[in-house]
Amino acid sequence: MPSESAGPTTFHVPAVRGAGNRCRALLGIIVLAVALALVVGAGRALWDVASQTDFAARNLAPSPAHPFGCDWMGRDMLARTLAGLSTSVLVGLVAAACSSVVACALALVAALGGRAADAAVSWLIDLVMGVPHLILLLLISYALGRGVTGVAVGVALTHWPSLARVLRAEVMQLREQPWLAAARASGASAWRIAWGHVLPALVPQLLVGTVVAFPHAILHEASITFLGFGLPPELPAIGVILSESMQYLSAGYWWLAVLPGAALLAVVLAFAGLGSLVRALTSARTVQE
Template identity: 55%
Template structure:
């Protein structure tokens, strides 16, 4: 009797399990939410970067207004009249922030472009110049990478009298090693290609081989590296200016704005640091996203994702 009862109980449990399994959905419908593709995200980032560059061009025209004082509108909180508020001298913080971003973008473009050209020249020379040239340039790259960027940047900027030229030269001379290493690796890869060896056997010079075969292969990585250098240049310009070794205190720079705001945060004037800081972070993250998106699109392994 006991065995038959246990058998009936097991059968009932099996029947209930099979019924529950039949009620469960066998095929799961895919989610209707669509994940944006990388190409769409990249196109959005490029459009936002183009708008930002247009705003930066507008900011150059606003630089004279950024230093105009209005003693009747001192230390005002954000409002419809002054969206970013005003400082202790009555400067409109929106105008001053846009002018500061324009100056940072201009410095970033010049410094990143000059640094990228240095990286291209040294990386190509290291790969095509023989063992001694390669050893010397590799040693120089390792030496530059062993020194913190901000320390060397401060020393170069201070030695050149600080200011606009000192910051641009300092950033250009300190940010090329990583890109130079990438260029060297790409050139070494294409150097051993059969068509390059055939060109050398046909009597073409090293300069002709570099111009016709090496540079077109290296160009995508070079463009990506140049774009990725830009946010670093902007961030380091603001950092060295914040520490007092960059642009002059009279200029409307993001680093100067943030440095001055430190004295008034305890008085409740939070808008002096929040809005310029968010604008600087937004610029850096936006151009970093553009560079990363371009890097993914130029990589054959992830271009179709």
């Protein structure tokens, strides 16, 4: 009897712990996703307010009426910061999604297209990773005329190599599985194997890679905009706000840069935490721990 009762105990405890870990990860994902959605929604709702000037409130320090203060034109900095964050998040969303598509396509070509295709993709990955990231992003954005399109395309074309390398290694492991060998033996084409068998198995890695690419995309968008190679000055954006506020820091108007910068950091950390939770949710270790 003792041996029989010990069996169910050792079997069910890890399952309960795993379920608790997954529930906590899912709850964290929901909370962070809702918070980020609220930031984007508030930014879009305050888009017109962010451009309204009131010279009677110029250079106003943070107060209950204006928590982030006002700039040299009397524009509310909280509204401008939220509008800028919404722009950065939307640009990062498009760029990260496109980058993930490129990474997935190249990983499938490298793993299922033969030795020549694998060598070509590996050479392309090494080439892109060998160029300084920010310089390549600046060149692409400048060549495409800057603006939203130039920044989104530039970020998308520079953030795929790391994910492509991870996905390629994953496909290499999947290629040795018996069920994939059986699909090849049955005469299935490479396209059918990639679309119907390999791609569904890559969804967790692809989802995690897309979410993890968000903070990098947002930071790089803000960086090149700050340097003057990104979004136009008339568009509310965090990079534009930080770039314009630099000349006023020496006058003591610290809130023009510190508070928007802190908000950008909070959003980036939120996306980083979201990526960690998504990785934990899709990891098999979460069930076992």
